[in-house]
Amino acid sequence: MANVTRYELTLYGDPNGYMGFRAQVSLFDGMTHLGYVRFVDIGVAIPADSMTGGLIYMHESITMLDNVMGLLRNDVTKTFYFASGHAFLVGANF
Numbered sequence: 001m002a003n004v005t006r007y008e009l010t011l012y013g014d015p016n017g018y019m020g021f022r023a024q025v026s027l028f029d030g031m032t033h034l035g036y037v038r039f040v041d042i043g044v045a046i047p048a049d050s051m052t053g054g055l056i057y058m059h060e061s062i063t064m065l066d067n068v069m070g071l072l073r074n075d076v077t078k079t080f081y082f083a084s085g086h087a088f089l090v091g092a093n094f
């Protein structure tokens with residue numbers, strides 16, 4: 001489990017987005033890149049989560065973008081990890 005200390009949000013224009021994605025959040029622990037939360041348009045099949053080369057790839061519907069950004073902006077503790085074939089982004093305020 002890695003702590004998320006910073007993030008970058010990228011939004012993709014164009015009718016098709018970029019590589020099938022509408023938006024992407026890159027997650028970091030300091031300068032260490034942890035992975036991505038990638039968002040697809042409504043009605044597009046959500047790809048399976050994966051971990052490749054030490055980077056986690058989490059996939060969500062674009063409808064979850066506000067929720068993910070709210071967690072990243074407002075929760076004090078944020079962790080990102082991959083287990084049992086799934087990516088997890090966890091926020092807490094304690």
